[in-house]
Amino acid sequence: MTAITVDRLHKTYVVPEREGGLRAALGALVRRRTRQVRAVSDVSFTIEAGEVVGFLGPNGAGKTTTLKMLAGLLHPSEGTASVLGHTPWQRDRSYLARMALIMGQRNQLQWDIPVLDSYRLNQAVFRISDADFRRRLDEITELLELGDLLRKPVRNLSLGERMKCEIAGSLLHAPQVLFLDEPTIGLDVAMQRRIRSFVAEYNQRTGACVMLTSHYMADVEALCRRVIVIHHGRLLFDGGLAELVHRFATDKTITVELEDGSAVDDATLAAVVEGRAVERSLTGLTLRVPKADTPRVAARLLAGLPVTDLMIEEPPIESVIEQVFASPAEDDEPAQVEGPTADADPVEAATSPGEGATRG
């Protein structure tokens, strides 16, 4: 069953443009200049129920804007989307009760009151029965090891503790679609791992569909078999993680172990690798070669050096992604227009009972 359908979605922000100085400020009162920032351009994809999909792109690619549209916080400029059969920006109460947007850099919980009190607030907002609330809270408390944290005011929690409590609070209404925007940002490696395994567990237990943005490739590798990559607002790739590496990786890494790594002199090594850059280690060496040259270079290494072991690998996902993101913009020059300054998006500015779980 398809959970999310996005069809030719566009979002252009209209932002006021002001020059410094009194003269410009006075001029702006009668004649305002605005600039259009194209954040999302013609993006289409579908996601099936139960899928966990990585939503990748460099800073400013349009990920958060897309997630905000799907969570109903922003109206698109053009295009349509359907999530669980709802049009997100219509903000039906029944839709808000079935999804959650969790942003690593935003707070949902009330700063000065104990975590549990914020959860009680969510219970009232989402009309969760006492029995369901207790059962879900017990389950999540155990999985995330929340323990005593529930009684502490949020301001006394560490970043990692707060993030665990934020995630737990956003799941008490048992959403079927999760939009996770950098849920592990700034957390130490152990906490990242804990959150990752919790998301995997939640997905397996409930069959919820998850869209995840993260700059940590470990999150993506652990959770997502499929990735959607956007760049400059446009969809660049939609497919398997392995396929992404295969399609975009131009090089392979060859690592060899040598009988006595340090004994190979520079001149011999340079001749064998034909002057390529080589990284030496205590036990051998590593070099990156274009895919097509891999068999020939491997053969030269085996013939020319005292090799005890040889490995050929795809480059790490981080470096493949870096390569993908390095591709130039097609037409991302912001269009300059003159006109009235746009007000804040009415949906984004709105407050409603559902906003407890859909912060922007």
Ligand SMILES: Nc1ncnc2c1ncn2[C@@H]1O[C@H](COP(=O)(O)OP(=O)(O)OP(=O)(O)O)[C@@H](O)[C@H]1O
């Ligand atoms: N409220 C806004 N008003 C004007 N421009 C905006 C607004 N929000 C985002 N943008 C612009 O839209 C583009 C896409 O931003 P968005 O936050 O969606 O990217 P992102 O992929 O989530 O980036 P990051 O990884 O840095 O969070 C950027 O050029 C950004 O400056």
